[in-house]
Amino acid sequence: MATVLVQGVQLLLVLLLAPFLTGYVRKVRARLLRHRGPPFLQPYRDLVRLLHKEVVVAESASRLFRVAPYLIFSAVWVAAALVPTYATELAFSGAADLIVIVAMLGTARFFLALAGLDVGTSFGGIGSSREMMIAALAEPALLMIVFTLSLLAGSTQLSTVVAYMSGPDVGVRISLALSLVGLIIVGISECGRIPVDNPATHLELTMVHEAMVLEYSGRHLAMIELAASLKLLLYVSLIAAIFAPWTIAEAGQGVEWYFVGIAGYGAKLAVGGFALAVFETAVAKMRVFRVSQFLGMALMLGLLGTLLLFVSRTL
């Protein structure tokens, strides 16, 4: 029963916090650039505004175009709810291990890319095509990192990985360091952040995600924006859960630990979001065809980490 409650709280927690994280990163970035920036709650206001607006659908759009936003949102939401944020004891944690979570993001991406092609405009096509090219490198890189982690923890189950990482056997390992760098690169690319993509621009030839969703409006756009925020939250939670698992409440610990967990999670999001904003202001956007080298690095790091563990369990 407790696990169902924990899972329910987590479902709501990620949903409520996701727009805040997006707003927070925007605010910090604006402050770093000496702008005032929009208020923290602006993403919520945007969502409410979009939800109440009429949807304008292109004449050439099919039913897939109208179903896809809900499907994408649900897939990302469920995936985000399966990453331990404040407690590992989630009712549905047995439903999906890390590989499945990666693949669920793949499902969302597949339908988003299809929706980009549905209207039959060149902007949608350019976005879909580039998104799939980035994914073709990011997904194997992510899977190699998953391999590294699960070889160490002896499990692909995220709750077990978290328990291992907060346990005494971890130590300082080269493979973990490689994975951390790789995971950050993958997260930046998958969430469409600078230097791979710029979430703040429209109508720039280098854009990826924003080009794909150009035809969306109203509640459909709200779902897509929310899914994008959830994805960012998911990656920050994933990095936090694996590499900073200390505050996450584990099975058998008291109720007070849940509150510690939530507070700790808030702190991790604050630090993660701040780091992201600093990184984004410090680097410049790269050309699309440089992205393959950037992500190829992540893939090589992941592969190297896995190889090291195949050679020796102590590396």
Added chain:
Amino acid sequence: MTLLLLLWLQASLLGLGVLAAVFVRFRATSSIVYGAALVICGAALSLAAAYLLGSGAFVERATLPLGIPWMGAHFRLDSLSAFFAIVVNLGAAAASLYGIGYGRHETEPVRVLPFFPPFLAGMNLVLLADDAFTFLLAWEFMSLASWALVLSHHREAANAHAGYVYLVMASFGTLALLLAFGVLAGVDGAYVFDQMRARPVDGRLAGLALALTMIGAGSKAGAVPLHVWLPLAHPAAPSHVSALMSGVMTKVALYGIVRILFDLMGPPAWWWSVVLLTLGGASAAMGVLYALMQHDLKRLLAYHTVENVGIILIGLGLALAFRADGAGPAAALALAAALFHVLNHSLFKSLLFLGAGAVLRATGERDMERLGGLIHRMPRTAFAFLVGSAAIAALPPLNGFASEWLTFQAILVSPQLSSWTLRFLVPAVGALLAMSAALAAACFVKAVGVTFLGRPRSAAAAGAREVDVLSLSAMLVLALLCLLAGVFPGVVIDGLAPVTQRLVDARVAPQLAMPWLSVVPIGEGRSSYNPLLLFLLIAVSMSVTAFAIHRLASHALRRSAAWDCGTPDASPATQYTAGSFAQPIRRVFGTFLFAAREEITMPAPGETRPARLRVRMRDLVWETLYAPIGRVVGFASHQLNRLQFLTIRKYLTLVFALLVTLLLALVVWH
């Protein structure tokens, strides 16, 4: 009993072929032949399924007084043949159902109908054969029947070439397989499989048999670099035959590999798996990259067969490695993953080829650059094709992901392998597998997006009409099976237990006993996956969200012109095409693998001619491997050609010289 019934069914298929040849002129023949094939395959399917679920451990044998006089034809049914018989007959039944509708539009039924039932019988007989002669006879029967079907539209120039290349490769493959059985049979010609099992070869001979098997059966399955015929021949056949060739016949070839490597050759050495893993990794990665470069829908699907055969070979290689190490449960896991993927690939690849056939019939086009927007005209076909694409792109909760997930789990237990070569090879193969899955997703976004979504690129695409009910039902049944096998993978994994028990003496833990129908292949806390729960979670959250938003916020909707940043262009030519969609991936991977070059010619300022972009790609496998062989053969036959135009005097001299040489050789020999 089951075995004899199955053999009777094959005999009736052969008879059906003869009847089809006799009565081909009547209009009703087409429907009757496909209908009868559907009934026979359905019966064979249920027999095989009942055998596997019921008495899977009990082996049935039969010897018929056919074939070589002193040996007879041996047949045998065990759990492995029963599983593959399910795969073959399921695909065959779907193709026959589709054929009832599709076959009515065949322009030359005389070139298809007489060969279709024997093709099915040939595939089934390969599975049941229990001696080398019967096996090769059935194998060659299958090859030749499918060759005749490939050439059913022989007047198209490309098809004649495809048929020629296929015939050469198929003969070569059978030759290799013949030699492999020769090695296994030994000097005293023990051609019955039971004799081979009793006396396995080892050492260098085993290596030779392995190489010959991989050449013979691997070329039929389409493993890189022996795949060249496959993307030519599979698309050339009528679409339901393409579905059979890609979805089912490659599985029969894989059956040959499994039967020889796991059953006939005795205990494996660890380095056998290196061969399979290398071939598998290369096929998986190269197959999908080739597929991405195609704009012919059926050829794209054919290249994906190469990819999926690679994935299956990776699973088989892992199973061999674990078996050589004596790790039974891990071998069972890898083998179950491979065989599960065999079933899955037969389902979604048949579905996709049938969908491509529906598109071909509705528009007369296979070229994706001239399609588009078909989802409006053919919504049901589009839905079925979308399900198949999501399944082949390994998206949860569909079936393709379930088997790839199991393969990943098998890769993750491989650090326990004792061989250092394998410890380095397996992670690299894992990376290739992960990359091929991601690239497959990109490829099917392209296939679905360019063919079914967007706006029509030609008048044919704009005027397409949905296909008939029977063809549609064949596709929708396969789509449903893709979903069911994905949501209830435990059923398949448990069904495979007798097969793994027979081949590697171990099984994956019973899955249907797990709480909530979770899949827990290794152990609790190690890894688990519950597709049913995920499916329900996503479905519920989707409907609840949509319902809540429509009720509480807004449900207003307005149709309007596309936005496209305020400058929509009415011409459908401004859409992304298959070529432009693949361009980023071509630039990242293709410049090295295909020597892809883009040439852009811009007009000088003031000139009115259009700018041109030209892409050149080379098939390096063909150029480095096949073209030189072809040149050597051509040169040799050109030289030998001179012998045809000699005078009688010279022929007599030659014969005399040969006689003297042979006699001298005989003298020296003794």
